[in-house]
Amino acid sequence: MGTAVHFDRVAKRFGSLQALAGVSLEIAEGEFFGLLGPNGAGKTTLISCLAGLARPDAGSVRVLGRDVVADYREARRLLGVVPQELVFDPFFSVRETLRIQSGYFGIRNNDAWIDEILENLDLTAKADTNMRRLSGGMKRRVLVAQALVHRPPVIVLDEPTAGVDVELRQGLWEFIRRLNGEGHTIILTTHYLEEAETLCGRIGMLKQGQLVALDETASLLRQFSGHTLTLRLGQGGLPAALVPRLLSREGAVCRLRLAGFAELEQVLADLRQAGCGVADLKLDEPDLEEVFVRLMRGEVSREAVQP
């Protein structure tokens, strides 16, 4: 498999703010890659550098070998970008908007593909509706459709499901998964960690313009192998022996970290010995949310999660 996107030491500064501090990242053809990070981490800036909307101060970005600055037009053709912000021309219908977008890429007679996209995004009934009369969620679907009109091999989705109802979210992911199955490379930024966990094969996490984790989703989760035990204490406080395991506490509900099932025995013994009653108990697998929160808090060193 070749490289679909290559970010090489990409740096970008806005005044005194270092939005990207030298990000290097290679995404292989056919990957479903998730780019995660808190607000302001630099995700959109990185996507903008890829789409040629922002120019890196240093470093370079290539799409299927094309430099996004030197070979802008060719690189742009290889990309379908769904932007975060709803920008559209209010004077055209959905179908007109998609025909115009096809025209930008020099594609004529694109109606069969446009119909297929409309169908998959559940927009067929709105094809002749004026853009300004669509709801926010519908407009977002059109943005997705617009990014796909020229059948780009690399599809970038910047928070595509923000403000979108559950039904569309499911439909959208089904469609994007299908495109990925057909060989399209997908790069997704999202705040919905569950989404990233179920969809993405590999995940990069950005924090303050730096890549703080980069790994396959399953392996990233494995780094945090171990379980979370949630206890509702019936009586008494948490025994001192268990305090080092404490992740969080809200009233009588304590979340404890366990390295494995075997440790449950010891925890229960400690509770019994301290005369501490347990009203409720739940054992959970680690999830991406927790990995993310711990990384962002800096509880885990960068080296610990980098391959």
Ligand SMILES: Nc1ncnc2c1ncn2[C@@H]1O[C@H](COP(=O)(O)OP(=O)(O)OP(=O)(O)O)[C@@H](O)[C@H]1O
């Ligand atoms: N055009 C700009 N001028 C000045 N500062 C900017 C500009 N664009 C982004 N920034 C700043 O750069 C940093 C990175 O922003 P960016 O939008 O890339 O973050 P993000 O990870 O996409 O965040 P979010 O999840 O909120 O979309 C932020 O501090 C932001 O305020």
